[in-house]
Amino acid sequence: MDTIIQIMKKYDFSEMETLVYTTLLEKGVMTGYEVSKQSGVARSKVYNVLEKLIKKNLVVVNKSEPKLYNAISSDEFLERLEKNVKNDLNTLESQLGKIKEQEEEELLWKLENYESVSNKMEHLIDNAKTSLLIQIWENDLSPNLLKKLQEAEKTVKNFVLILFSNEHHYDIPINNFYIHGFEEEKLQDFGARWVNVVADEKEVIFGTVENDNSSVDVTWTYNKAMVNLAKEYVKHDAYTLKIIKESPEELKEKYGNEFEKIRLIYRED
Template structure:
């Protein structure tokens, strides 16, 4: 009898543990969904009501109030607001029930709204005069901001593009932008670093650096440089340990130096590639002696 009791207790414990994990997982998913909805402009309560309807259409206001945990005195103004915003529908006949947009419908609406907002900004801001001071150097507040700025410079370059970047920092949008830039630009150079020696890219014009370990030791992190049209540069160090130090500027001297740095990397790597056998005989199989520049 003891064995049976123990077995039942153990089975119940496993079942409860599994159930608890599922509840926790669902809770995390719901919190992320609420946060995402708040980012598109919904209040916390609006987001909660929308998700309650999204999970099951055809609920009355009373049922939505009960399932969302929001008082009935507050639920109807929230429902009216969501109807007005075009995020839910209400039935014409009594009793009134509600339906939310599907995921596909919601994404389509957000995309349409975004395009309208962009058009409004374009139409209104183009009427304002702006003065641009190209001398300052601007600190980029975060890694994400630096990557967004790098993507912008790559996408908008019309004459030339010179890039030094690690594969670890290449997102799909950056890769696609570089692929398109290569097809439209003659003056296009990418110096590709990789901590894990993964050098594959869906375009042809790039140089594999090979000296990542030494470079990382020199700079205490990864290196990024994006020079667009000889007019602007995103540049700096990316380090998990010391923190990233990245900047953007149109300062002509800094742009010139960053572009020359990429070009000289390309000259050296092109030479080593063309003279690979001879270079390895002179500098060693791993070309390590290339960096021995101090005559000692």
């Protein structure tokens, strides 16, 4: 019930209105007194709530005494709600589309929490047209996001994904992806897992996410320098991992079984 109440609040139904409507939906025709008793809404308030629901066309009342109340079916309510939401969205799309958006390319925007990071990732993936370059950890591949990636791979010409996994779980239903395989070393470098999504070479989200998703340090921007850096980071990973995949034995002989010597790039090494 708590979930229903919270969702109904989004559509301008109070907790008492939801309790009364669902009670009538479940129990059927009742008097106001019975509604109060079954729903837990105080008798002093239940008639006012019923009147509001009548005006919102969720409850009907008979024309004779005693007054009896009944709820419209959930199917009718949901059909009406869906229609209203679609109409509102169409209106917003039409009206907001007339407002010219100003893109501030130089600013870096901070995403405040993991939910906003997930939402922005989904938006970039859904709207990519020509290219999609991604570095992502298994932890962040929700079923919904994975489904969106599958669809994007079919429609976006230049699609590549670098997959990281602490547990080395690399079995995903994506064709063009590369297994990173050096997660421990990268976690030492970054201090946390990270996300990098570059869409159409013009927009990027990049930053770190704590293991329990409690804290994020992720930036979203159109800044050209940031976009280019993030893009080249993904492409460099893909180039390197492609070479390792195609010539593993030769590279192991030269750089060690775990390719540990490949990271020795400084003079003192």
